[in-house]
Amino acid sequence: MALYRNRTLLALAFFQVCAGLIEVESILFGAFMSSLGATPDTLGFVLGAGYAVGVLGSILGGRLVDIVGARIVFLGSIALSIVGLVVEAFSPTWIVAAVGFFMIQFSQMSLRPSALRIIAEAFPDSMGAALGFLYTAYSGVAVAGPLLAGWLAQHYGWNAVFMGKAGLYLLAFFVLAMFIPTGGKLASLTQGENLRGWMSVFRRMPLVMLYVAAFIGAFFSYASSFLSYDPRLSASPLALAVFPSIFNLSQLVSSWPSGVLGDKAGYWKIVLGGAVIMGCAWLLFPIPSETVFLYILYLVFSIGSIMSNYIEVLAVKLSPTTGQGLSVGFLDAARFMGFSLGEIFGGMLWQYAGPSVSYLLAGLGYILAYVFLLLSYRSSKES
Structure with a gap:
């Protein structure tokens, strides 16, 4: 239990709570942009460009972690998020709001490699338990986060939403600045290892296979985005609203146990099992006609998806200490590119081939x- 009394972990958990308390998801962001006069095609362009900015943020953020340290990148990313939120709060046009959105996208993606480096340094033997605890802290408040954001927007305006979130981030910034350690010295970064070039991580075949698996998994995650077009659900808002609730509940219940199990049984078993579970869930999805069975299959998928999140731990474990940030940055970039291309492909597939083929x-x-995960695992054993 000493892990859960650690000041670094508690500070990170406090940040997770602050981040999820007021949650502006894609639907609410679309409403915000619409209020500033953005048309649907404009919104699509902004969201698509946001993916590209996110890829850049994950790679640059990961590289900076290896050069200047995780603490500086982590706190700097939060500071940039605060600036982006303030820009959105006082945006007179959708163009200015888009600039704020890009700043937030960049900072959020650069946060990930720095956070994982901090966790890896502080809890090298219990990364899974630490990550599971943080996922649970976020999901515990994120269930109601969009509701609070919507209520603030309706009664006090969008500037209250973004300034409220900026205030929470600022509070978390000061707490994190006090309790996040400086980390190990970076003198070990030599020309012979990670500073030799941006592509150094691709010399490790297990990492390459891991990136390919991450891209493929993200690419084929399109299926849940088009559930509203499934005739078995009749486009019912209430029936559709159950799906994100199932996922949030699954994350709340299974994130922590999955992490603890990963520490004890190995992360490979968790991630490999997650991929199989997700695949089986979608392969069975065309069969049921009753909505309740669709919910059960989506619950199974959600658990597998949460298990697969620990692929980030594998990226840390497979990379040299001096290249962990860049390694995680490339992993997140691969996933972001997969998400972007997969949504386009999924929409076309659903339109022309129908739901069954898509699932x-x-x-x-x-x-x-x-x-590809299995190939990565075997390659890691051989090397």
Whole structure:
């Protein structure tokens, strides 16, 4: 239990709570942009460009972690998020709001490699338990986060939403500045290892296979985005609202146990099992006609998805200490590119091939991701 009394972990958990308390998800962001006169095609362009900015943030953020240290990048990313939120709060046009959105996207993606480096340094033997605890802290408040954001927007305006979130981030910034350690010295970064070039991580075949698996898994995650077009759900808002609730509840209940199990049984078993579970869930999805069975299958998928999140731990474990930030940055970049291209492909597939083919192909895609994960595992054992 000493882990859960650690000041670094508690400070990170406090940040997770502050981040989830007022949550502006894609639907609410679309409403905000619409209020500033953005058309649907404009919104699509901004969101698509946001993916590109996120990829850049993950790679640059990861590189900076290895050069200047995780603490500086982590706190700097939070500071940039605060600036972006203030820009959005006082945006007179959608163009200015888009600039704030890009700042937030960049900072949020650069946060990830720095956070994982901090956790790896502070809890090298219990990364899974620490990550599970943080996921649970976030999901515990994020269930109601969009509701609070919507209530603030309706009664006090969008500037109250973004300034409220900026205030929470600022509070978390001061807490983190006090309790996040400086980390190890970076003198070990030599020309012979990570500073030799941006592509140094691609010399490690297990990491390359891991990136391919991450891209494939993200690419075939499109299936849940088009559930509203499934005739079995009749586009019912209430029936559709159950799906994100199932996922949030699954994250709340299973994140922590998955992390603890990963520490004891190995992260490979958790991530490989997650890929198989997700694949089987979508392969079976075309069969049921009753909504309740669709919910059960989505619950199974959600648990597998949460298990697969620990692929980030594998990226840390497979990389040299001096290249952990860049390694995680490339992993997140691969996933972000997969998400972006997968949504486009999924929309076209649903339009021209129908739901059954879309679900089946998504299931096969996760099985393919499992194959590359297995190749990564075997390659890591050989090397």
